[in-house]
Amino acid sequence: MALAFASSLRVATGEGLLCNIKPFNSNLTATRKLPSHKKLSCSATLTIERTQAPEFELENKKHNLLNTIQDTQRGLVATPDQRSVIEEALVSVEGYNMGEPIDLEKLDGTWRLQYTSAPDVLILLEAAARLPFFQVGQIFQKFECRDKSDGGIIRNVVRWSVPTLLEEEEGATLVVSAKFNVVSVRNIYLQFEEISVQDINISEELQAIIAPAILPRSFLSLQILQFLRTFKAQIPVTNPNPGRQSVGGLYYLSYLDRNMLLGRAVGGGGIFVFTKAQPLYL
Incomplete structure (x- = not known):
């Protein structure tokens, strides 16, 4: 009777499932035949997962x-050891789109400075x-290059203040404006044009001195307040050597996506780490 089970017995169980029952073995091995549409679905999932893996790694590196x-102000x-670690982390991100052309549409907008080694x-x-009478707030780079193919305008924006005279950190705005041209795959050349001081927001203490709250504000005091609020000083940037272009510099955009911008001032001018910020209206 035992010889009757010497060959494997195949039992159909429905839905494409076949059970192989081996002789003299209590283990049951089941093999499911997947429908063709499920095979295609599994293949598509694997493709998506493979595509998403580099993006996940990139986000981790960023x-x-x-x-x-974070703790370098x-x-x-930043200590020399920290700078070394930061450089290594920065290089690991830069490698992801190295050699790709600058996307001016992504570059357009306002970027907040998170870190720099630029002197x-x-x-x-x-x-x-060091100085108790001087404060520096947020620092931005604002690129205006939407719908452009070879360059645009860049504005370096520094919020600053003088305590008791101006509002904290955003008492005034320093803007250094420049034209830029794309000169190679990832290099832009900046040609500085103007430095301006604007958006002066005087403190409540200074307002009280100019126009005391307990007294009716005269026409003159109101004129002074209005003048300070709308004051804007503009200084053109020129090269002292006649016949030469205005002051400029080469800037290497080493990495760019929708929320991070990394740059290097060519010639040892330092590195920059920016993240996307809300639009600035100057």
Whole structure:
């Protein structure tokens, strides 16, 4: 009787499921035949997962970069060891779209400075840290290049204040404007044109001195307040050498997406880490 089970017995169980029952073995092995449409669905899922994997890795690297700069006060108190770690984290992000052309549509908009090693910016932060009568608030880069193919306008914006005279951190705005041209795949050349001071917001203490709240405000005091609020000083940037272009510089945009911008001032001018910010209206 045992010989009757010497060959495998195949039992149909419905829905394409076949059970192989092997002789002298209590283990049951089941094999399910998937319908063709389910096979296609599994294949599509695997393709999506493979596509999403690099994006997930990139977001992790961006998050790691932001973590490394978190306690550096925008680069002011970064130690040499921290700068080395930040450089390594920055390079790991830069590799994701290195060599791709600059997308001016993505570049257009306002970007908030999160970190820099550029001496000309750090000197402002150092001054604010040392001088009790000077504060530096948020620093932005505003690109105006929508619908352009080869360049546009860039405005470096610094919010600053003088305590007791102006409102905290946003008492006034310094704007350095420049034209820029795309000169290679990821390099832009900046040609500075103008420096301006605008959007002066005087403190309540100063307003009280100019026009005391307990007295009727005279025409003259109101004129002074209006003048301060609308004051705008503009200084053109010119090259002292006749016949030469105005002051400029080369800027390498090493990484760009919808929410992060990384840049390097060519010639050892430092690195920059920006994140997308709400639009500025100047």
